[in-house]
Amino acid sequence: MAFLATLVSAGLYLYASWPPRSAVLARKSGSESGKRAELVYPARFAFIVSALMLLAASAQLMLLLLKHDFSYSYVVSYSSRDLPLVYLISSFWAGQEGTFLLWAVLVAIIGIWVFKTAGDFEPPVMFFTALTNIALISLMLVRSPFALVPGEPPLDGQGLNPLLQDPWMAVHPPVLFLGFAAVTVPFAYAMAALWRNDYSVWARRVSPWAALSFAALGAGISLGGYWAYTVLGWGGFWGWDPVENSSLVPWLTITAALHALFVVRTKGTWQKTALALCIVTFVLVFYSTFLTRSGVLSNFSVHSFTDMGINTHLVAWLVFFTVISAVGFLIRLKHIPTSRRPLANSGGHSQQAVGRESAESRRAGVTLESAMYWGVLALILLAVLVLAGTSAPLITGGLAAVRRWVPWLAVLPESASNVGTAYYARVSTPLAVLMVLLIAAVPILAWKPLGSKQVFRRLRVPLAVAAAVGIVAALWGVRHPALLALVAFAALALTANAAVVLRAPRKAHRLGSYITHVGVGILLIGAVISTMYGSTTRLVLPLGKAKRFGEYSVTYMGMENPPSGKPRMKIVFAERNGRSFEATPLVYPNSRGEYMTEPYVRKYILHDLYVSATGPPQSSGGGRRLVLGRGETQEVAGYRVRFERFVAGSMTGDLIQVGVRLLVSRGGHSEVLTPMLSVDKDSRRTVTPASTKDGALQFSILGISATDAAVMLAVSGKGVGGEAVEVAGVDLSTKPLINFVWLGTVLILIGGLLSVYRRGKELRSLELTAAALAKPSSEGGRVRSVSVRRGAV
Template identity: 60%
Template sequence: MNLGSISILLAFVAILASAACYLALSLLPPPASRKPPGGPDEPPGLLALARFAFAVSLIMLVGASAQLMIQILKHDFSNAYVVEYTSRDLPLRYLISAFWAGQEGTFLLWAVLLGAIAMVAARTSREMEPPMMLFASLVEVCLISLMLARSPFAPTLGEVPPDGQGLNPLLENPWMAFHPPVLFLGFAASAIPFAYAMAALWRNDYSTWARKVTPWAALSFALLGAGISLGAYWAYTVLGWGGFWGWDPVENSSLVPWIFTAASLHALLVVRTKGTWQPTALLLCISSFLLVMYSTFLTRSGILSNFSVHSFSNMGISSHLVVWLAFFTVISLAGLLLRLGRIPRTREGQRALKATAASQESLLHWALVVLSLLGALIIAGTSAPIISGGLAALGHKVPALGRWLPSSASNVGTPYYARSTTPMAVLVAVLMALAPIFSWRDTRAKQVVRRVRGPIAAAVVSAVVAAVLGVRHPAMLMLIAFAVMALVANGAVLVRSPLRVHRLGSYLTHVGVALLLVGAVSSTMYGTTTKLVLPINKPVAAQGYAITYRGMRPAPPGGRPTMEIYFTNGHGGSFTATPVVFTSRQGQTVTEPYVRKFPLHDLYISPSGPPEATDANRVVLTQGKDQDVAGYTLRFVKFAAGSMSGNSIRVGVQVAVRHNGQVETLVPALTVESSGTRTSEAATTKDGRLQLQIAGISAEEHAVMLSVAGSAVSPSSSTEAAAIELGTKPLINAVWLGTLLVVLGGLLTIYRRGKELRQWEDAQLTAAVPERAPSAVA
């Protein structure tokens, strides 16, 4: 057993000891008050021992992390983890990032971050420390036990190789240094609200937990939001997916806890302000953490390895994850059910008041409903392979039900998420727009009218502008209109109180979400994408540019080979795009897009693969998009009705051809025999100068490749050509600005609620110290 494995084992023993001490303390009657450590009343010996054991566990984890980093930097290939994720030619920055490239390393990172955060929380939790740290310690026990089952220090089997397999080329990016650590900080922070909620249930004391937990919930919200934002920007600018979100299970695994954390912050606001909604706030704080655990199970058990491009394969810990998920779920539900009848619905001495429709509390009620439903719809889609797989297994065991149940596990696609989340997004925008308009008490009609006029006017104008620009879908028009209404309504509050922005984190967050919604709708629904084949040194016209592929640039020292593509427009502007494309040492084709930023849109140039020798007179048409060829404008309209005859199938492609103001329709066709023989039927324009033949069809991408011939085009020759996707992303910058404001709003909330908590605790301590009687004067 090596030093790293010993450190993890000692960390496990120490955290078990800490949890046992905190359990013993939690079973004792709670003290009436507890002064901070170092005061005149020193903590009891058991509390000191619990803290010491927890600190030892963290020190051992930090030591194990240092040992793993040393092995990575020294290329110690006797460690299987080092072999799998590093190589001798990796630059230093990627060697460091390799620490969290694999499943074992991320568990170690998660455990270290949780230990550090929990120690800070312990110093500020005062009388709630024993039960709160008991449940935080249990989460740490879970993470360390997973490393005992799958150690980052497992030895290499057989002969030690001279070099490692290297890091996945997609992970060799500077964002790898920031995205995973920030996201796992958010996962670690989510355990603290859970621990506080369970501590309140354990003690059956709900007088202070909401005040104490709010800064930690805000921290989890801000960190998860930052991690999601970094991942989205990484996917957009580096991975070449053509967008920033793909509804992959790994993406959803951080999005759903973030949504439920946002809901918990709204519930905690009502608890602190009105004294109501205690059960709801407890449930949401617990649910946020349980969803982190469930998402960990989904993405790390291997159960989604056939349905996610990010999911880890089964590495022998799926049963451990199931056990821990079941454990935390059972103790949480048991605590809630046992205490439900004793949880106060109002503050002591206050009468329950029903919220009126025109009040902040009523809006917050609907916000919780909408956010919870949104999260549930997303997690249901993410869990579709499990649900459908379970139903399929039931159908196989009970044949009578088989005809009504799926035959195998299946996933849901982007259309499901679009249909299910769009109505929820509209409702979120509506509620954010109304939030600054209504007060905690019943708001008078005159106040509503005065506050709502400007936002409604902005919503109407934005809807009209969107319609003029081509937005026709009613749901998209509503989403844009209400998002702009929310932007104006919340922005007005910030403008009216520029010196109190630190107290307006929620309004800043609402502005960020509104910008995010507008940018997401614009960039994903109303951008354009054109597939192009660019023969070397031959300009191709598309989207207002003359585009010339000039060949490949060799990789500079420490860099990667790039295409050189020259863009010019009719206004004298020009630039050179340098998207990355190469074949990795593992034989994987790696591409990185080139993004040209403009104030109101991005131009997105993504290689489809390495340049190839191809027919210079071939063109790729995307359905509904125009492309100029030899003075003719071609548009792929639709696939013509196919037909089957004997052992062959025939399909045609309807292409609109515009030339000299005249439009005609050509229908080239392709017949495929059962033997694989293909026969292409050409179609020729009326002037006889242009002939089209089908060279390839992609029904999934609604695209067709045509060979063009005739006197209007130059003779064909084999030449190097680059295949790219050229896209526009309108208002994509609103997405990045929105995410930045959301995170900033979360940070301001941490500052404000943390300051309020300190002031409240100081006031409580001051009130607990009796006034000293004046001394007698002789």
């Protein structure tokens, strides 16, 4: 029903939009206008019916989850009877089918809001909005969330992935998909402007939605980063994972689009750039959906879905939207205006004299528009480079396929491969330096014309702060020139924009961009310092025996198994001043017998103490315990033991085997040992030890941490010694200035929401003004004179 109603709505809106013509020509044809009015109301009705059907489907799926109706495959796959209510609700969007339904519902709700405010643009805008939902609903027809379980329904479900049972991950998907849904509106308006060849109002109407897309996508990415930091245990918030990047790239392009739309509104230029960016962002959202849900990244990303039979349909829709967008843009390219006349009196950047650059600035070629140009270019270039790295498995896989068909092309890769984090660091750092320099310049360029002495006087404090921060960072240990420049210039951007905010605190709703720029500066400082200059120490803690870590005495006190919750270690940190606290990192087996870990984070103002278990604690009748990360070497009883890699064994439905390849050396002799660990379908564990040829040492696997790529081994034999003891392996890390990352993120989002509010308010003001101008006065029907408030978009 929802698919049919959306199809009818799209057809009616398309017919109401045909033939493509501008608003001026449409108003000259009274009969044509009447025909369109007759079609718009049934089109609206069909769209509302579609929205109601999608809401009903969502309510039904939620009810099935809450009732534990395990006759449905989706309920079995993502829920169980023991799930708390909040995670039972979040299992709605735990799988592909549920997220597609959530996405379609959000598009439908946004569409109802749009058709009430689109005016003359309603038919083409709503046609492209309905077309988006046709694509999403068609994917659910292929892979339905209401598919029944074949045969007898199970008594319980498989449950939600333990790592997803976290409050931050419960809200991350809805926020991210709100951003995906909101991106539809800029796309629909851009395509409608091309359809009608009318570029007079689209930028003003689309700006609030572009700001909402920026805020929602940014919030979704931030929630995912915070979840990774507090749950996954590897100590970071951003790993340049292809799935992470697939959301970052549309966020970069919609950020560039926001800046381009600002220039369109104030200067009347950059129409082509703004149109292209709004369209490309939408296409990139579908491309990211293909990357994450087609299974093409399953060997390269820990977040990727496996192929669930929708590849062909995803590719078809991606190609369809790409082709119609490209063709429409190219057909209208020569007709898109390039006039420098402002479209409306915008009142400038936060009401501060946009375009009133000084003669000195114009002679030097430095204007607000030129700063915007370089900023947008940097954002686009960063998006392209990140997209290239993210698509590397797809690109290299395609080239490898060509090589298999044409063997003599030996220069092509043999198999699909991914780029490392070093690639992203190399390409993003110089562009980030350029962007923070431009961000620092924006407040100066937005001020009234100033002489060179006045400019220096205004910049004196920001430059002094930047120099001081640079010196402190260098003393702290930041030696890399690019990173040192990034920290110093981020401080310059922070200070310059904070000065504007502090001068006008009562006009915060007009200062969204400045607040966002302050957040960018704070975030970059925190990201560089916390990522590059933290420290990590691995300790093996015997039960009840203290070890020293910096200013702390650290003692492992055993395991706690709460009746409701996950097993956790109890580790006491005692400070020299007599104070102490307990750290409780989680360590528990998943359904496949692998041990999962979740860290404990102790927050301070200027740093975090990050405590993560390397695996489960072990107890035995003697011998030694080794905790080895991949590539790490330790010595025991005169032998050097190196953990090289994991080795996959049997992976049937009833048995999972995994081993570790050890290189054991003594003197000039080396040998390879592979102890194995097996887990059957009932989670029973079987250990197969491996011994050296001389029988001196025997190695057994005690635990494996997949997230940390680490193994805990029991070593017994001649000369090993040891007494019965329980030991726990932990990684202790300090994360300096990590709270700057979270503070910067919050400020960026606050700035984005303020921009949504401001652009929406200004658009409403413009609509009221237009309505008043169109209303005839009582004197001969002449139009009344209405002054337009400065600042309307």
